Amino acid sequence: MSEPFYITTAISYPNGPPHIGHAYEAIAADVIARFQRSQGRDVRFQTGTDEHGLKMAQTARAEGIEPRALADRMSLLFREMCDTLNVSYDRFIRTSQPDHYRASQAIWKAMEERGDLYLDRYEGWYSVRDEAYYEEDELVPGEDGEKLSPQGTPVEWTVEESWFFRLSKYQQPLLDLYAAKPEFIRPDSRRNEVVRFVEGGLKDLSISRTSFDWGVPVPGSDNHVMYVWLDALTNYITGLGYPDETELWKRYWPADVHLIGKDVVRFHAVYWPAFLMSAGIDLPKMIYGHGFLLSRGEKMSKSVGNVVDPLALAQGFGVDQLRYFLMREVTFGQDGSYSAEAIVNRVNAELANSFGNLAQRTLSMIFKNLEGIIPAAGDAAEDKDLLQKVDQACAELTQRFGDYAFSVGLEAWMGAVFACNAYIDAQAPWALRKTDPERMMAVLGTLVVAVRKLTEAVAPVIPASAEKLLAHIDSGKAGQPIAQPQPLFPRLELSEDEEAAA
Missing domain, CATH: 3.40.50.620 (HUPs)
Incomplete structure (x- = not known):
């Protein structure tokens, strides 16, 4: 037990x-x-x-x-x-x-x-x-x-x-x-x-x-x-x-x-x-x-008028996006500050442009170029090197989360996301499609393994998005084709009122 x-x-x-x-x-x-x-x-x-x-x-x-x-x-x-x-x-x-x-x-x-x-x-x-x-x-x-x-x-x-x-x-x-x-x-x-x-x-x-x-x-x-x-x-x-x-x-x-x-x-x-x-x-x-969680560095109070409804934030920015921001932005145990523009900037930079874009690019290329069939990971030195970086980052996240250091664990995780994006840019699978289709398959297969590991590691923070992404990847098991992927984290925009307050 x-x-x-x-x-x-x-x-x-x-x-x-x-x-x-x-x-x-x-x-x-x-x-x-x-x-x-x-x-x-x-x-x-x-x-x-x-x-x-x-x-x-x-x-x-x-x-x-x-x-x-x-x-x-x-x-x-x-x-x-x-x-x-x-x-x-x-x-x-x-x-x-x-x-x-x-x-x-x-x-x-x-x-x-x-x-x-x-x-x-x-x-x-x-x-x-x-x-x-x-x-x-x-x-x-x-x-x-x-x-x-x-x-x-x-x-x-x-x-x-x-x-x-x-x-x-x-x-x-x-x-x-x-x-x-x-x-x-x-x-x-x-x-x-x-x-x-x-x-x-x-x-x-x-x-x-x-x-x-x-x-x-x-x-x-x-x-x-x-x-x-x-x-x-x-x-x-x-x-x-x-x-x-x-x-x-x-x-x-x-x-x-x-x-x-x-x-x-x-x-x-x-x-x-x-x-x-x-x-x-x-x-x-x-x-x-x-x-404490502070609003632009100030303690929230009804008299000041800066008390924020968390459900309005979740509705405006997304539940997983809000969860990720709070765990990533604030050093746990210390006071932290938040604002609408801080949420937008952090989520766009890390979830939309980095992790979400990595998953979207990888799965879209598989859908378009390989009839949705997920290939095996490569065994070239750069493939193994990337997966080793991902494993190390996920292990550090595990250690840090066990010690309640969430922002530190997510920083290590983000480092692995950046490494994956650097790898995809360096390998250029869109170019390999014409020059070396076998290598393109190995690169995309390696990226799927990396994305899956990163998704499992971050699932406690963004559970709904992680569940959706893992289900999409797992639908390609046993040689079944995956469906066309949809962006997990659309880019956020500030409302006019939020831009005026920024």
Whole structure:
């Protein structure tokens, strides 16, 4: 039986529609999942929506509807985003589902049995937008002198009865974890931030609220609902059947990687392992905090008006084109920037003019000159040299993707595409058609082998296009003629509005 691999995204908070940041994380996780499947792993991939908390309650109240109605409507948008972007999830989880309530209450009871929960009164600064508590010394001044969270969001002074988790008890166990397993938090910049935060001292954490009721009820304290982050993080084990010893649970836990944004690293790399230690549950193997996707170098915000609908981008440029751009353009783990002209330039240069044109020229010549019959690869030195370059590039892509260095892997892959185009120009099969038809056949056969290998390697990034191209090539097996090929990646053009913004 193949080796299991369990990957999750952070579940999205659906108090507003999806934006390009949600799409970026979903696409990156999908590339990892598809890549691991291509390596023979038995992959389980989970994403979903985090539907409880004060923000959802307030948004619903402002619309004059119940929180569940808002959650039902908005969660559907996130699922549609994943489906449109060809995200191959195994489960789209919703925290309002009954099995999630059961799992959240089970982990609460396990932590309570450990003696790690106690009832007290909470007084402190709370950010509704972040659904997070902050210490006084973490706050930053705003333009008008008001206090803001480290993320720049408004905070308000909150006083209420609350259950607390003995997070302070886990300060040293967490530091021991980070020291023993340096790969637990990646990249290193995130790990260093977390270590510094924990070394600064951990205070017990308020993990229930009484000021609203949209959440998972606390067992035995019906007027309390769980702190939304305790409930949200539990989704990763809900999806495998916790607290039951299901086949999914035995096979896939602990998770291989929780893929998350850098703004929620603290919750995943401090609170989550502490909750799991308390409940006696194995820890995930890795927390990977990727960077932000910026619009022309600026963070996206509704007030600035630069929030982009990812479905509009996918519709305008193509799903695979958008996926390729995001994985190629951004150094994974760091912040990256995008714009319409950057997408057009990258896709036209690399997918349309280079890879797509290579496949189109090769298959069109076979269709026109060889009655669609794919010939065997050549065995001349230059043929072998090209295929060796392709093999080396595909091997480097495999190594780099295994280490989440997508842009580096795609750069190596692109080098092999350029080598193929240089080879076709040097060999000039259109000229060989008259002077040396046998050699023309060997050149075209070599190119088909190269294109097929390159297509298989890049398939996790551009799955629909790769599937179409591989099907076209494979239709020529057993001496069957291939049909006339159609361009995979038509050249993109900027709209008038996009040209004006460029």
